[in-house]
Amino acid sequence: MKCPTCNGDCILPPDKVLADIFGKYMACSACPPDPGYNKSVPISEKFNGLSGKCPKCGKRHLDFVIGNVLTILKEKGLFPRDAALKDVGTPLIAFGFKVPYPPRLGIKSLVLIMDSVTQDIANEIMIQVPEVRGVIKRVGRQSQSIGILDTTSSPHTYELLAGCDMRCDVVSSLLGEICVYKNQSKIHIEFNNTKIAKMEELFFKGEIENATVVDGMCGPGTLGMLCILAGARKVVFNDAWLPALENTILNLKINSSLLGIKINFEKMDHHELIGDEPVLLASAKGNAQVMVYHGDIRKLEMAVRDCDICLIDTFPAMDPSRFMAACKDISKKTIII
Ligand SMILES: [Zn+2]
């Protein structure tokens, strides 16, 4: 499957991702050792595209890649000479999972989120630092979530300045593994593993098997897909933010053999960014019946009723209680994840 953002090879099938993931960022026998830089202290060393490069596998330790970016920022005068590695920004590896060692990076394997960067410098980073897949400029505070808080708020997105922002989180659970692709300038950055543990707990309590489940604020579709793996009879994905659902549909397609489903309907002519009354964007059949709705959860009862469970996964800054009444109309039980 071609990447919908850059038409490149950012999207790999899960069997390939899962087969390679444990060795993907590992040092080879010839890789230089961990340079041991203190990321918080000023660093005077200059880095270029060859700094720290392994003569055998061609990969570089994350610190050399970030150092390469830092040198560009200093040479262009955007950063002071005493800037440290950690000042560069938030590095997200292209296929995210809990890497138990400092990652060694190959070509186009890092999406960088930066507070201070210009369009010109982003272009320069893409030219000079081959490991970078995309440069995203953070807008607003780090704590401010990407997307929409509710259908009356205006969307908050980061700005993709150069390259591609598509990356994947490998979600590993007792229910199975899935690959969750995200356009990282438009989708909330997730570091929270407690949600997966909560889903496992629900499964072991017998709440999900054969149930009809609504993933009420589904984002890129992680919780709903875990419900399919857990044996739910029917899963309804809903979100008010169209970019999230575009990722959900992509994820249902790319994980279809793991999930045992097949897309049988997809609406192609829908471009409203923020949903209101529910619009069916896609459906799938197989191990579970799957529906994907774009809309305000407070109006979802117009299309969906009598479900067993409604899962609510809101942004950290949002009070979920305001959606509880809406969930009562569509399902017997509401669970805040
Ligand atoms: Zn791409």
Ligand SMILES: [Zn+2]
């Ligand atoms: Zn190597």
